[in-house]
Amino acid sequence: MNGLTSSAPSQSAIRLIVSGFLLMLIQSALLLMSPSLGSENGVLIWTLTPLSICAFVAALIGVPEPPERNWRQRHGR
Structure with a gap:
């Protein structure tokens, strides 16, 4: 994936x-x-904040895509 x-x-x-x-x-x-701010809201906020930061960093850097496979492999030829 290109960032x-x-x-x-x-x-x-x-x-x-x-x-x-x-x-x-x-x-x-x-x-x-x-x-x-109650304790339930605090847990939700502290859960969503790192998740959104990770999505932003992953989008900026770019996640490597798996290599393409050659689906036309010859078996024993």
């Missing part, structure tokens, strides 16, 4: 960055809606 810093980023990288930002938006909305 966002390459000249032609792949669709997977773009999807990862969009999903990471959506997770951060959900977290921000939950913070804004709660008048006081």
Whole structure:
């Protein structure tokens, strides 16, 4: 997968960055809606924050794709 810093980023990288930002938006909305931060909200926030940061970093760097296999292998020829 080509990362966002390459000249032609792949669709997977773009999807990862969009999903990471959506997770951060959900977290921000939950913070804004709660008048006081409870323990349940704190656990949810601390769970979503590293997940969204990892998605952002993976989109920037690019995750290596598995090598393509030659499906037309000859058996014993």
